[in-house]
Amino acid sequence: MRFLAWLILAVLVIYVVRKKMTAAMRPPPPASPEQARRSVEGEAMISCAHCGIYIPASEALAGPHDQLYCSPEHRALHVSS
Helix, strand or coil: CHHHHHHHHHHHHHHHHHHHHHHHHCCCCCCCHHHHHHHHCCCCEEECCCCCCEEEHHHCEECHHHCEECCHHHHHHHHHC
Protein backbone atom coordinates (compact mmCIF):
# COMPACT_ATOMS: atom_id res chain seq x y z
CA MET A 1 0.00 0.00 0.00
CA ARG A 2 2.82 2.39 0.84
CA PHE A 3 4.49 1.63 -2.50
CA LEU A 4 1.27 2.48 -4.35
CA ALA A 5 1.03 5.85 -2.59
CA TRP A 6 4.64 6.72 -3.55
CA LEU A 7 4.00 5.61 -7.11
CA ILE A 8 0.90 7.82 -7.39
CA LEU A 9 2.83 10.75 -5.90
CA ALA A 10 5.70 10.27 -8.38
CA VAL A 11 3.32 10.12 -11.36
CA LEU A 12 1.56 13.26 -10.12
CA VAL A 13 4.88 15.13 -9.74
CA ILE A 14 6.01 14.07 -13.24
CA TYR A 15 2.66 15.20 -14.69
CA VAL A 16 2.88 18.64 -13.05
CA VAL A 17 6.51 19.16 -14.12
CA ARG A 18 5.76 18.20 -17.74
CA LYS A 19 2.75 20.51 -17.82
CA LYS A 20 4.84 23.43 -16.51
CA MET A 21 7.63 22.70 -19.02
CA THR A 22 5.29 22.70 -22.03
CA ALA A 23 3.62 25.91 -20.83
CA ALA A 24 7.02 27.59 -20.44
CA MET A 25 8.09 26.62 -23.97
CA ARG A 26 4.93 28.00 -25.61
CA PRO A 27 5.33 31.53 -27.05
CA PRO A 28 3.34 34.21 -25.22
CA PRO A 29 0.12 35.39 -26.88
CA PRO A 30 0.15 38.85 -28.49
CA ALA A 31 -0.74 41.69 -26.16
CA SER A 32 -3.43 43.16 -28.41
CA PRO A 33 -5.30 42.34 -31.64
CA GLU A 34 -3.38 45.17 -33.34
CA GLN A 35 -0.06 43.54 -32.44
CA ALA A 36 -1.31 40.14 -33.64
CA ARG A 37 -2.35 41.60 -37.00
CA ARG A 38 1.00 43.39 -37.39
CA SER A 39 2.93 40.17 -36.81
CA VAL A 40 1.05 38.44 -39.65
CA GLU A 41 1.48 41.22 -42.19
CA GLY A 42 4.37 40.84 -44.60
CA GLU A 43 6.48 43.23 -46.59
CA ALA A 44 5.65 44.45 -50.09
CA MET A 45 7.38 42.49 -52.86
CA ILE A 46 8.62 44.06 -56.08
CA SER A 47 10.01 42.52 -59.25
CA CYS A 48 13.45 43.28 -60.67
CA ALA A 49 13.29 45.33 -63.89
CA HIS A 50 16.05 43.15 -65.40
CA CYS A 51 15.31 39.53 -64.44
CA GLY A 52 11.78 39.71 -63.01
CA ILE A 53 12.56 37.98 -59.73
CA TYR A 54 10.51 39.13 -56.73
CA ILE A 55 12.37 40.58 -53.74
CA PRO A 56 11.31 42.50 -50.61
CA ALA A 57 10.93 46.22 -51.30
CA SER A 58 13.44 47.05 -48.56
CA GLU A 59 16.18 45.13 -50.44
CA ALA A 60 15.49 46.67 -53.87
CA LEU A 61 17.99 49.02 -55.51
CA ALA A 62 16.69 52.09 -57.32
CA GLY A 63 17.77 52.78 -60.88
CA PRO A 64 16.96 55.29 -63.60
CA HIS A 65 13.32 55.99 -64.50
CA ASP A 66 12.13 54.80 -61.06
CA GLN A 67 12.90 51.16 -61.88
CA LEU A 68 13.93 48.75 -59.12
CA TYR A 69 16.58 46.03 -59.29
CA CYS A 70 17.56 43.00 -57.22
CA SER A 71 21.34 43.54 -57.38
CA PRO A 72 23.94 46.13 -58.38
CA GLU A 73 24.93 43.87 -61.29
CA HIS A 74 21.43 43.87 -62.77
CA ARG A 75 21.17 47.60 -62.30
CA ALA A 76 24.49 48.08 -64.14
CA LEU A 77 23.47 45.67 -66.95
CA HIS A 78 20.16 47.40 -67.49
CA VAL A 79 21.65 50.89 -67.43
CA SER A 80 24.45 49.99 -69.85
CA SER A 81 22.14 48.43 -72.48
